[in-house]
Amino acid sequence: MSREGAEHALRARAAERDRISGDLLDLESHTTYQLLKGASLRDATRLRWEEAQAALARLWSLYDAYRGVLRDAEQVRAERSRLGGEQLEALTALLSGRSVLLKAPAKPVEQRSLLPPVEERLTLDETVLRMDAAFQLATDALTEIDSVWSALLPRVDSAAAALAGARELGSRLGEPVDLTRQDADLTRLRAAVLADPLGSGHVKQELDTLVRHLENVRADLEQALTVKDEYGARRENLKAALDLVRAAESEARLAHGAVVVKIALPPQAQPRSGVPELEAALAALDASAGSWLERARRLTVLERQAEEAEAKAGAAARALRGLLNRRDELRGLLGACQAKAARTGMVEDPAAMRLYERARLLLWSSPCDLTRAAAAVDEYKRAINGGGR
Structure with a gap:
């Protein structure tokens, strides 16, 4: 590595170290990260967070070793204003070689061997890649848990507000409503969301059902208050x-x-x-x-x-009244049919005359049987039309 190359590589690595340090600080200051640190988790979320914490532990171990190599490189560079041959060789080894020493992690006695622990040496690039993989594993878990909390905790708060609102309305009405079961359900669902967000797929539907029920209770209470005020x-x-x-x-x-x-x-x-x-x-x-x-x-x-x-x-x-109109309508239809019979020469036909008379008697009798009268008019109409309609 040339003097200029070593100088450039050291500056780039220092900037990289500062960026990684900033990312780690941002991660640890993340609201969800802080909540998870003090949460009593269980089941799927507990297992996922334990994996994330193990990844973070590896990341910090890698970062400490990585930072130690850069500290050594900066000390070498600070020895002289102009790099000498030995300094350049040392810097090249630190910045390009397998300079990051990873000590074997301590194990509980039941997992130990009498063989010497295996240590590993990595280049700075390999170390950064491993740190990034651990960082991604941790942030993926954080993102997944945070997305569930972001979706469900506002629903929990909405249910709590609806519950408090129903109690307040019941107090105003002077008839407190028994919401013991809903209160217990909300407490249970809140605990489930906080303790195991990754295993709380059923909670959304239960929360929606609870909120709908509380909204119905609230609507009933508001209506009751209105009735009480406006009853007279x-x-x-x-x-x-x-x-x-x-x-x-x-x-x-x-x-x-x-x-x-x-x-x-x-x-x-x-x-x-x-x-x-x-x-x-x-x-x-x-x-x-x-x-x-x-x-x-x-x-x-x-x-x-x-x-x-x-x-x-x-x-x-x-x-x-429509029945009277129907009778008058049938009378008019019968008259129209009789006029047509006169035009077509059917008015003197004996059979047609009998049908006409029958319909007329039904329509002008009191009380009139409309069903029979309508059938009689229809029969007369078909007769003067030659049997068709």
Whole structure:
């Protein structure tokens, strides 16, 4: 190695040493590394971290030996301002030769041999390659564990916030909610994430289920608080809604009364009132000594039932009046068919005349059997069309 080459190699190695030192310090100051140092790990994570720690121990041993060679080289270079032959030879051996001595690691007695321990000599380049392999093994483990913690710990915190929020709402409501099981589940899941993140694949689904449950509890409690604050107003609104149901049912009964004398109706077409049942449910709700959670659920159900009862009564009235429209439609169709029969010379046909009369009697009788009348009109229509439709 030339003097210039030795000078350059020494400077490059010094810069390399400083860079490696910085990387090692960054690793040890990493938040996840600090957490793992003091964590009580178990199972897959414990085994993975033990492998990483063993790799780090090898790395530091290599680094100490590597740094010792560079320290020796720097001392050789500092002996004289200009390198002499002996100095250049020593520097060349240190910087290019197998100058890094790796002592055999101490072993427990059960793993020892009576043969002398084997020491190994490496070049600086070989030492750096080994340090890099150990560094990668350690950082891969760190990255994998950190990615799981980064994904799951915010979910744990979210579940904890939801749990605290549900408790606070229950306190405001004056009806504390029993969340003992959810609290125990959260404690268990947090411990699993912290102790064995690499073996906590099931935790994500459990956390999601727990958060959804707590969000539902929170929604119920918020609704209960709203009902508690607005119960008087909502009760009055419900009473007004029952008046609307009564009006709609009255309209349905009037429609039934007007239609039943003109159209034959089955017994089940008679409108039935749902108001008495809704009034009884409202009275029971007023007298209830249950929780506001339960009262909120029942009030919401009653409000929906009142809305559905009004819609049902309105639909029944429209359907009943539609029967009169259907009868009139059939009457118009029968008249149109008779006019066509006159144009085609079928009006005097005995068979057609019988079919017409039968349809007419059905349509102008009270109450009218719409099913039979429709069939009779259709039969007459086919007859004047020559049997086709």
